[in-house]
Amino acid sequence: MENYxxxxxxxxxxxxKKIKGFYTHLTVFIVVNTMIIIVNVQNLDEGESFFKFKTFSTALFWGIGLAAHGLSVFLPSLIMGKDWEEKKIKELMEKEKNNKWE
Structure with missing residues (x-):
């Protein structure tokens, strides 16, 4: 039982560790994109619109990557359930135990 x-x-x-990695990624995303927005707002010419593709392109593409990271961390437990992982571990341990005795 100790091995289990x-x-x-x-x-x-x-x-x-995976969850912490996602939250670190999210924090960096927020900080960097906030700085990009601040720099872009400060460098606007008079009458220039803030809402341009170049202003949000980094956030958009990085956001897609961040969403993929989040899905890889949180989606498996949502789809398979929390008990699935425990059942699979027990199943693999039983197979390993049975293979040792054969």
């Missing part, structure tokens, strides 16, 4: 607890701990640690 160690495996569960390692799985949880991996999950936390």
């Amino acid at each position: 607890d160690e495996i569960k701990y390692q799985e949880a640690a991996k999950r936390v």
Whole structure:
């Protein structure tokens, strides 16, 4: 049972690392894009519109990447459920145990 607890701990640690990576990515996204917006607003010519594609293109494409990152972190548990991972770990451990005895 100790091996099972160690495996569960390692799985949880991996999950936390993925979530932390996403939140770090999100924080950097917000900070950098806020700075880009501030610089763009300060450099506007008189009468020039702020709403141009070049102003938002970085945020748009980076946002698509950020959304993909978020989906890769959070979507598997939403689709498969939280118990799926635990069941799969038990299944693989049973297969490994049975293969050792054959």
